[in-house]
Amino acid sequence: MTTQRLPFPVPDERAHYFVTGYAGMHDLVEDLDVPDGVPEAAATVLRTARELLRQSYYCYEFSTVAVMHSLIAVEIVLRNRIPDAGKKPLQKLIKQGADSGILTARQAEYLVDGRKIRNRLVHGHTAHAVMPPAMSVPMVTTSFAIVSELCAAPTG
Numbered sequence: 001m002t003t004q005r006l007p008f009p010v011p012d013e014r015a016h017y018f019v020t021g022y023a024g025m026h027d028l029v030e031d032l033d034v035p036d037g038v039p040e041a042a043a044t045v046l047r048t049a050r051e052l053l054r055q056s057y058y059c060y061e062f063s064t065v066a067v068m069h070s071l072i073a074v075e076i077v078l079r080n081r082i083p084d085a086g087k088k089p090l091q092k093l094i095k096q097g098a099d100s101g102i103l104t105a106r107q108a109e110y111l112v113d114g115r116k117i118r119n120r121l122v123h124g125h126t127a128h129a130v131m132p133p134a135m136s137v138p139m140v141t142t143s144f145a146i147v148s149e150l151c152a153a154p155t156g
Helices: 013-017 023-029 040-055 062-081 090-100 105-122 133-152
Strands: none
Touching: 023 040, 023 133, 040 062, 040 133, 062 090, 062 105, 062 133, 090 105, 105 133
16 A cells, blocks of 8 residues: 655745745734633634634635635624524624624624535635635634624623
């Protein structure tokens, strides 16, 4: 049996459009800290999203995967905060969160847009599923902020 060894990663040729070297990827994500109080399931997903952004230097498409992961973290926290969330779809969780005041209007607007992007990607309605870091970093940053705010808010 022969095992195939994959080559060491090389920078994606598109990476130079947003950073001059891999160290620049650290600068892009340096403020993406997972705060205390975030449920471990969501914290793990957020850390993965952050790492995917950094590694998009080598695989450009990872920036899109990072956005999807960051939205998963928000959904995890919403399910923890919304009474009787059960298996409701994200669309209903967003509406219930907004109606009950758990989410601000701006957070709900972001999540509605993010859910639409996610759905287009996962259901094959988007032919080109690459978000450059200029788009994905702000989206992931917003997911981090929403998770942080939801976990800091009183749960009563």
